[in-house]
Amino acid sequence: MRIKSILVILCAISFCGCSREESLQEKFDNLKTIDYSEFSDMSIVNRKGIYLVTYHDTMYRVRTNFFTSRISSVELTSGKNKNVLWTKEDSAQVERTLKSFDGIGILALSVDKNGNVDLSLPWYDRCTYYFLKLLPSFTLEDVEKPYYQRYEGNWYLDKKCSE
Numbered sequence: 001m002r003i004k005s006i007l008v009i010l011c012a013i014s015f016c017g018c019s020r021e022e023s024l025q026e027k028f029d030n031l032k033t034i035d036y037s038e039f040s041d042m043s044i045v046n047r048k049g050i051y052l053v054t055y056h057d058t059m060y061r062v063r064t065n066f067f068t069s070r071i072s073s074v075e076l077t078s079g080k081n082k083n084v085l086w087t088k089e090d091s092a093q094v095e096r097t098l099k100s101f102d103g104i105g106i107l108a109l110s111v112d113k114n115g116n117v118d119l120s121l122p123w124y125d126r127c128t129y130y131f132l133k134l135l136p137s138f139t140l141e142d143v144e145k146p147y148y149q150r151y152e153g154n155w156y157l158d159k160k161c162s163e
Helices: 002-018 024-031 088-104
Strands: 042-047 050-055 058-064 071-076 108-111 117-122 127-133 149-152 155-161
Touching: 024 117, 024 127, 042 088, 050 088, 058 088, 071 088
Parallel strands: none
Antiparallel strands: 042 050, 042 108, 050 058, 058 071, 108 117, 117 127, 127 155, 149 155
């Protein structure tokens, strides 16, 4: 039994050791094909398993069950009254979007009412890449981000690295 366990562990290690790290361009190619409309007028940030979700113009701290991915608690992030009026429909909607968000594999995502997409992606080079997708009728000045540089098509990039 012990030998079988060791063989399984060695196979797992060798399998992980052979996996190829995805390049930033490959990750971007995946990100640009995603339909972000389900995140419209929402913002999500993952902070060590706790989500900061802006939904209906209010920011909530949302915790999910690790095993079921269902919402386990919701609280307002500011204000004296921490009670939340959260319907079953709200819960179902936010659970769906959190599941989609987790599938994308990014740190933060924001989609404004118009459909402009802003996302952040920490990368292996100790840099965080901030991608911005603008609709054709918007400019960097309109969204107050003139420091972004065109990356590809209507996607723009800002990069910040830790020292």
